[in-house]
Amino acid sequence: MTQAELRLCSLLLQEHFGEIVEEVGNSLLRTGPRPLRLLVGDTGLLPDQVKKALCVLIQHSLVRYEVQPRGCVEYEARSERILRILRYPRYIYTAKTLYGDPGELLVEELLLHGHLSMSCAVARVADRLTETMEDGKTMDYSEVSSTFVRLADTHFIQRCPMVPANPRSAKAPPPPAPALAIAEKDMYIVPRLSLVGKGKRRHSCDEEEEGEHKAKRQKQEGGTSKTPPDDGIYWQVNLERFHQHFRDQALVSAVASRMDQTSSEVVRTMLRMSEVTTASGASHTQPLSSNEIFRSLPAGYNIGKQVLDQYLALLADDPLEFVGKSGDSGGGTYTVSILWGELGVPRPETFPSSGTVFGSRCARIFRLLLRKKHLEQKQVEDFAMIPAKEAKDMLYRMLSENLVSLQEIPKTPDHAPSRTFYLYTVNVMAAARMLLHRCYKSVANLMERRQHEMRENKRLLEKSQRVEAILASMQATGAEAAQLHEVEEMITGPERQQLETLKRNVSKIDASENQVDETIFVLESFIESTMKKP
């Protein structure tokens, strides 16, 4: 784990779960898996606080536990999962584009709570949707349930590992921690529930009191009213599936930019057909025959079979090898190459930083080196059509940043410097890792800057919140416009401007964080898939 990753994890935990959880997470990340009492000793927190923090972290799958042979339980932080917190908005937005508002809220609730049972999730989402509907209307559970089932069928959500169900004999002492497990095939099976009901709207004033009192009465009457039918079955978001979706999106847009809209639609169809049949980490989709592709094309695209075949041939012949031809049965079978290969998709997108940081000419040199692998100084100048002096300067700057490296090729066995070739080359993996490290550092810096801005203006923010609260209560009691205006005047003009500036800056920083996270995704996927290559 690099320092940059550690710092970023730390900031993410602190922002979303508070400082106590941050302390515990930090300790686990920096020192490795440890049992509870060592953790309490290292963090200096109260044992109860540490236990609470661990419960929160385990609930959100950020920490896992393992029973050691000697009987104690060790906790280990999952750094890569913590970094995913950055990507939550993207997951939620994707769910919205695919499954609409119920889908969006389901994914959001599951992310906010770590894992939930289906009945709980459906109830919460129905309530939230009912809030936003017009008076008198409520959201029925059935619609939310059906969206839930669709999410499970397309593997966007999955079941959590379950507590072992086999009853133990009373003699054997219970293990210190349950061993949770789930079979692959059970992961997406939705329990047969008949969830009947409608979303409840939060009533105002008097009715709220009744509702509260009823709930209190229920609580006092002995805890849980009745165990829900799907007790023990919890669901969580399947992040890998979302990543697969993002990758497909990137592929499709790359095809679209390289060729035309129709070919990108063809590739999109092929990918959609193989969504659930492709194992994660596979380099190619399953072969699809062109007949199948033809049948699955979206309704709007009425291109003939011949035209489709032509498109497929074009795609297969393309040097970037998006699509490969794997056979001739059924009119020709094709696969989509989804590995971020050496000649793969993300490279033009992946290294825009060389363009923005060093300039577009540097980017040109960089792309040249990527394609030609090894070039001498003179050749670089010639191919890139850049004057020698500038080319030298750019190369050295990239060299000092470790984006390019020098390779020596001796002409003579004694490696005499005057008789050796010095070739510039790009070591793609090293460059990718270096860029990724920089990305983590950037996001951490952005977050710190944002927190700094909020801290600097804390007094002003609190004041504006108070004024808003006063305004709201006054409006509820029906004050006149003059009185409202007077209260608004409590925030002076310059202060208002300061607030505006603050809001704009914070929004800009937030948007930048989202942007950098996109780059992080591409780089991480690239590194991960390249390392998996046999």
Place this chain on the structure above:
Amino acid sequence: GRGRGRGRGQMTFNVEAVGIGKGDSLPPPTLQPSPLFPALERRAAPLPGGEEGEYMLALKQELRRAMRGLPYFVKPGAPRRDIERYSDKYQLSSPLDSAIDWNPDWRRLPRELKIQVRRLRKGRTAPLVPKQHVTLDKEETIKKLESLEKKEEEVTSEEEEEKEEEEEGKEEEEEEYDEEEHEEETDYVLSYFDNGESFGPDSDDNGDEAVY
């Protein structure tokens, strides 16, 4: 050694191969660490806007705000004051115990993590239930009236409530009705009590002015 001082600087390899030609001046040696904020040579590309970007931005800010309110956001306990202050009685303190505010499924967690919840008030559930309706109506009204901030009625309802509390003699729902509990000791309404701490900076400003 040989070559020292003669020529600009002799390297073991042919510098021309790397591109430094004869007569070119090398940059001066660096004598200090690089500046903290190096000058930006070119502006960064503008952020992509658009509906998607805007929506994700709103989502991000909303998520941050929401997570602060969830029980998973572990707040440190209230710091112990060195001296007991008068205003402590009137401040609504957060629950000091370290009990978990949400109910995890304990079957899925290691046993050592289970915190024993202090059962202060749970024992009283039985006698409370039959009398719920009567008292709760009154306190419901009190709550409603309080939120509308009608002073006179609050005072009268408080008196009634005080009598009832004395009659029944039990603490009901401390967490929910902390305000009333405090108030039963005084005639003053808590929400009107302002201990002046929140107006710190303003009062400081006034203090700077000379007093004639």
